[in-house]
Amino acid sequence: xxxxxxxxxxxxxxxxxxxxxxxxxxxxxxxxxxxxxxxxxxxxxxxxxxxxxxxxxxxxxxxxxxxxxxxxxxxxxxxxxxxxxxxxxxxxxxxxxxxxxxxxxxxxxxxxxxxxxxxxxxxxxxxxxxxxxxxxxxxxxxxxxxxxxxxxxxxxxxxxxxxxxxxxxxxxxxxxxxxxxxxxxxxxxxxxxxxxxxxxxxxxxxxxxxxxxxxxxxxxxxxxxxxxxxxxxxxxxxxxxxxxxxxxxxxxxxxxxxxxxxxxxxxxxxxxxxxxxxxxxxxxxxxxxxxxxxxxxxxxxxxxxxxxxxxxxxxxxxxxxxxxxxxxxxxx
Amino acid sequence: xxxxxxxxxxxxxxxxxxxxxxxxxxxxxxxxxxxxxxxxxxxxxxxxxxxxxxxxxxxxxxxxxxxxxxxxxxxxxxxxxxxxxxxxxxxxxxxxxxxxxxxxxxxxxxxxxxxxxxxxxxxxxxxxxxxxxxxxxxxxxxxxxxxxxxxxxxxxxxxxxxxxxxxxxxxxxxxxxxxxxxxxxxxxxxxxxxxxxxxxxxxxxxxxxxxxxxxxxxxxxxxxxxxxxxxxxxxxxxxxxxxxxxxxxxxxxxxxxxxxxxxxxxxxxxxxxxxxxxxxxxxxxxxxxxxxxxxxxxxxxxxxxxxxxxxxxxxxxxxxxxxxxxxxxxxxxxxxxxxxxxxxxxxxxxxxxxxxxxxxxxxxxxxxxxxxxxxxxxx
Numbered sequence: 001x002x003x004x005x006x007x008x009x010x011x012x013x014x015x016x017x018x019x020x021x022x023x024x025x026x027x028x029x030x031x032x033x034x035x036x037x038x039x040x041x042x043x044x045x046x047x048x049x050x051x052x053x054x055x056x057x058x059x060x061x062x063x064x065x066x067x068x069x070x071x072x073x074x075x076x077x078x079x080x081x082x083x084x085x086x087x088x089x090x091x092x093x094x095x096x097x098x099x100x101x102x103x104x105x106x107x108x109x110x111x112x113x114x115x116x117x118x119x120x121x122x123x124x125x126x127x128x129x130x131x132x133x134x135x136x137x138x139x140x141x142x143x144x145x146x147x148x149x150x151x152x153x154x155x156x157x158x159x160x161x162x163x164x165x166x167x168x169x170x171x172x173x174x175x176x177x178x179x180x181x182x183x184x185x186x187x188x189x190x191x192x193x194x195x196x197x198x199x200x201x202x203x204x205x206x207x208x209x210x211x212x213x214x215x216x217x218x219x220x221x222x223x224x225x226x227x228x229x230x231x232x233x234x235x236x237x238x239x240x241x242x243x244x245x246x247x248x249x250x251x252x253x254x255x256x257x258x259x260x261x262x263x264x265x266x267x268x269x270x271x272x273x274x275x276x277x278x279x280x281x282x283x284x285x286x287x288x289x290x291x292x293x294x295x296x297x298x299x300x301x302x303x304x305x306x307x308x309x310x311x312x313x314x315x316x317x318x319x320x321x322x323x324x325x326x327x328x329x330x331x332x
Numbered sequence: 333x334x335x336x337x338x339x340x341x342x343x344x345x346x347x348x349x350x351x352x353x354x355x356x357x358x359x360x361x362x363x364x365x366x367x368x369x370x371x372x373x374x375x376x377x378x379x380x381x382x383x384x385x386x387x388x389x390x391x392x393x394x395x396x397x398x399x400x401x402x403x404x405x406x407x408x409x410x411x412x413x414x415x416x417x418x419x420x421x422x423x424x425x426x427x428x429x430x431x432x433x434x435x436x437x438x439x440x441x442x443x444x445x446x447x448x449x450x451x452x453x454x455x456x457x458x459x460x461x462x463x464x465x466x467x468x469x470x471x472x473x474x475x476x477x478x479x480x481x482x483x484x485x486x487x488x489x490x491x492x493x494x495x496x497x498x499x500x501x502x503x504x505x506x507x508x509x510x511x512x513x514x515x516x517x518x519x520x521x522x523x524x525x526x527x528x529x530x531x532x533x534x535x536x537x538x539x540x541x542x543x544x545x546x547x548x549x550x551x552x553x554x555x556x557x558x559x560x561x562x563x564x565x566x567x568x569x570x571x572x573x574x575x576x577x578x579x580x581x582x583x584x585x586x587x588x589x590x591x592x593x594x595x596x597x598x599x600x601x602x603x604x605x606x607x608x609x610x611x612x613x614x615x616x617x618x619x620x621x622x623x624x625x626x627x628x629x630x631x632x633x634x635x636x637x638x639x640x641x642x643x644x645x646x647x648x649x650x651x652x653x654x655x656x657x658x659x660x661x662x663x664x665x666x667x668x669x670x671x672x673x674x675x676x677x678x679x680x681x682x683x684x685x686x687x688x689x690x691x692x693x694x695x696x697x698x699x700x701x702x703x704x705x706x707x708x709x710x711x
Contacts, residue, residue, distance in 0.1 A: 224417035227384050232431035232478070233405040246421040 063308070069301035090302040099288060100296040110284065116306075118195075119264060119280040123310075125199030126263030127256050130206045135252060137207075138214025139240060143226070153215075156208040164205045165268060171201050172272055191278060198273040199263070206262050210255050217251030218244065257314045264310050281307045333518050334394040334485040335360040336381055341390035343376055343542075350376040352542040353390070358486070358520055363512050365533035366522045369565065373542035374522045378488050381520060383407045394485060405434075407486075410479030414491040416471045418463040424450075424474050425459040431482040449481045452511075469500050476508075480515070487512070489521040493528060505531055526566045530554065538562050554617075556688075560695040563615050563688060569652065569663040573615045574637075575692060578604055587612050587689070590658025594635050600689065603702050612698070613690040619665040620686035623653060623672060624679045635682040637662070641672045655680065 069076045070091065072084040093099070097110040141149060175197055182193045221244060229239040245252075267282040275283045285303050288295050336358040343351040350373045358364045358381075366374040379385045381392065383404035391400045399407050418427050425446060432442040450456045453473045463471055472492060479487060492508075493501045509532045512519045523529055529536050530550045538545040538553060538561070546558035557563035563571040576589035578596075585601035586593045594614060596604065604612070614635065628636060639655035639662060651671060653664045655678065664680060672678050689698040696704065 222415060222417065224413040224415055225419065227379075227382075227404075228411065228413060228417040228478075229419070229430070230384065231382055231404045231407075231409060231411045232482070233434040235405070238434070243419055247419075249421075 066301055066308075067305050069298055070305045072298055072301075075297040075301065090298045093299050094302045094306070099299050100294075110279075112284075112303075115279050115281055115284050118274075118278050119282070121195060122199060122202070122266070122270060122274075122280055123260045123263035125195070126203045126206065126266075127259040129199060129203035130210050130259035131252065131256055133203070133207050134210035134214045134255060135245070135248075137211045139218050139244065141211065142215045142218035153212070156211060160208040160212075164202075167205075168268065168272060175201070175273060194274055194278060198269055201273065202263055202266055202269045203259070205269075206259050210259065213255060214248070214251055217248040221247050253318065257318055261311055261314065265307075333361050333516060336486055336518065336520070337393040338377075338380075339391045339393070341377075341380060341387045341392060343373075343380060343385055344388045349542050351380065351387075354539075354542075354544050356537055356544060356547065358518060359535065360518055361516045362534040363509065363519045363521065363532060364535045364537060365529040366520060366537050366539055367526060367529040367566075368524065368539040370524055372524075372540045374524075374539050375490055376542075377539065378490055378520060378522045381486065382409050382411050382488055408482065408484050409486045409488055410482060410484035411488045412472075412475045412479050412490065412492045414494055416463075416475040416492075416495075418471060418474055418478070420463050422462075423459065424455065424461055424463070424466070427463065427474055428459075428478045428481050431478065435482070445481055449477045452480070453477045468496055469504065472496060472504065476511075480517075485518065487517050487519040489519065491523055492521075494523070494525070501528075508532065527568060530566070538565065540565070556697070556699065558697055558700045560613060560615070560690045563690070563697075567617055569618050569665070571615045571617050571688070572621075572662045572664075573613050573690075574658060574660055574662070575611060575613050577611055578609060587614055589614050589635075590637065592635070592637050594687070595633055596689075600698055603698060607691070607701065609691055609693075611692040613692055613695075615688040615690060616682040616686055618652070618663045619650075620682055621662075621664045622681045623664055623666055623670055624681055627679050628681060633684050635680075635684070635687050637680040637682075639678060639680055641674050641676050641678060643674065644671055646671070 065076050065078075065081075068081060068084075068086075071086045071088065072081075073087070073089075074080065074084055076084060095112055097112050099110065140146075141153060178197070179190075179193065182190050184190055225243060225247070226239055229243045230236070234242065265282065266280075267286065270278075270280045271283050271286065274280065279287070281303065285300065285307060288300050288303070338354050338356045341351060341354045341356075342349065352373075354377065366377060368374040376385060380387055383399070383402060383406075387400060391398055393399065394407065419430065422430065428446045428449060429442050432445060437445075446459070447456065450459060453476060455470065455473045455477060458466060458470055458474070463474065466474065472495075475492070489508075493504055496504060505528060521529075521532060533550055535547065536550055536553045537547045540561050546553055546562045548556075553562060554566055557566065557571070560573065564573060574589045576587040576594070579586050579588055579593075585596045585604060587596065603609075616635065627638070628634070637657045639657035642654040642656050642661065645652040645654070646668065648668065651666045651668055653666055653670070653672065655662045655664065657680065662680065690696060691698060691701055694701070
């Protein structure tokens with residue numbers, strides 16, 4: 001390690017020296033002429049950062065205002081960020097289920113903890129279903145030959161092309177029909193069924209793309225690794241569990257994040273199937289925004305921030321993970 | 333250790349015949365090299381022995397046990413791949429221990445075996461590392477250790493040296509052969525590198541287009557190639573070939589190559605006449621030829637060709653002289669002091685016992701032609 005580093009530094013030193021000599025030798029007319037090779041890397045990066053920063057600024061500012069509003073005594077919209085008073089009062093109210101600071105409010109308090117739990121159940125449920133189905137199906141499609149394999153993959157892409165909204169009428173029809181068989185008096189069974197149905201319906205929307213994604217990850221593993229394990233004495237299932245699955249972990253993580261966010265953020269499906277018996281954060285925000293004249297907006301801003309939290313968190317934390325490629329031990 | 337025997341083994345992928353009716357015996361405790369160009373079916377053959385592929389037809393035996401339909405895990409083979417195929421998420425130790433753990437051997441036994449094989453391959457200090465932290469040569473040793481730790485009855489090597497740099501390849505080549513001799517293990521090594529094959533093998537099996545071309549010791553394959561393919565595939569530079577027509581003058585049979593005439597022996601003449609051969613390929617190895625300035629007065633039946641010097645490539649230990657004979661490029665390996673001028677006229681002399689003759693139609697060596705005709709039509 002040490003050796004290679006010192007060698008690298010010697011190399012870069014040499015490069016710099018050679019560069020200097022070249023610079024001196026270069027006729028002055030060519031200096032400053034930018035072709036692809038000679039654009040200064042640092043300047044280029046600076047330029048790119050500037051352009052992207054400016055383009056992203058409006059969107060970024062909106063989020064900043066939302067997050068700041070969740071701590072402020074008024075909904076912020078610009079210069080008032082300097083005059084507002086900040087506290088965690090909004091968050092406290094949100095978790096107490098009160099939507100306004102005024103005492104003796106006429107609306108019923110909301111069980112925000114329950115809402116968060118519901119959202120989590122949907123999100124985690126979708127994640128679980130998507131993972132199980134797409135990891136197994138992705139492996140099968142990547143590694144096993146069977147009749148209609150390519151046709152199946154084409155069909156899945158086609159399925160993905162349909163937006164969830166277009167499918168919802170049929171999915172809803174089946175939902176209502178099957179719900180008829182569940183005894184209404186048994187609230188737990190009834191609500192469980194609603195939840196399970198929603199989870200599966202929502203997961204089904206994610207699955208086609210997830211299978212494709214997973215297939216890509218499986219495709220990247222050389223056959224030799226799998227053969228090697230087979231020769232070493234493992235059964236096909238053992239190879240899958242002990243060799244292949246650990247190698248696609250980055251893919252599984254990415255998939256899990258996408259599926260979780262899809263479940264967490266979903267509005268249409270949870271609204272159609274669960275509202276108003278079971279509320280999630282999305283339908284909760286929709287509801288309070290619906291009565292916007294009477295709502296104390298900074299609390300909604302807190303709810304909105306809470307709703308955004310996983311998205312922000314995952315994208316900040318997992319950038320590295322998503323980029324992490326599996327390497328080593330296998331020379332391509 | 334076992335003897336591996338293939339009987340009429342054929343493997344088809346769809347309509348492509350990868351391995352075509354191969355009969356081959358890999359002797360117990362011997363180092364056999366499967367040699368062929370890429371796409372010749374040599375790796376497929378190896379995977380058939382490993383059990384990764386199942387033959388379309390034919391049988392595979394380990395000693396007297398028919399393993400044709402056994403899955404790889406019931407064959408007890410060790411396999412090293414070209415890309416090593418180490419498990420990237422496991423340490424070197426776990427990589428080597430993996431086959432033993434699958435056999436549910438007790439941990440202390442696994443530990444002692446792993447250390448033993450690691451010591452043998454001198455990778456003990458690497459046991460805690462991950463494959464990505466190793467150099468190519470180290471990864472190769474780990475792959476070898478993993479293959480050897482289960483004490484396989486056959487060691488299969490699929491071009492294990494081709495990802496190493498040239499210098500390391502030479503070292504490992506020698507070490508691998510030494511290791512195989514030390515362990516007395518039956519080894520099958522697949523390669524497209526004829527020098528590697530020559531240097532390592534007890535026996536070489538040359539394969540092309542899924543068909544076995546010749547099986548023999550390195551010397552046999554080199555000096556008595558069964559057909560034109562083997563002659564021109566093995567050797568660096570490979571054997572020179574010139575096509576000539578068979579002519580009979582006053583009862584003696586000649587091959588006419590360019591301006592030269594090469595008289596055939598009585599025996600060969602008989603075959604040529606019997607088989608009705610009209611054209612022959614005259615071949616010889618570059619190092620068996622000599623360059624002389626003037627034509628010999630008494631050639632004693634040696635092959636003498638007239639050629640123009642095209643280019644001289646000095647390699648230090650020897651020179652490679654390319655000449656144009658009858659419009660065809662011919663390479664001759666000469667001592668370093670022989671440096672004829674470009675486009676000068678010289679003569680090439682090949683001793684009679686070094687000249688190989690091949691039938692143009694079948695590509696077979698004349699010597700083999702007799703034998704194979706006799707085999708087909710027993711008299």
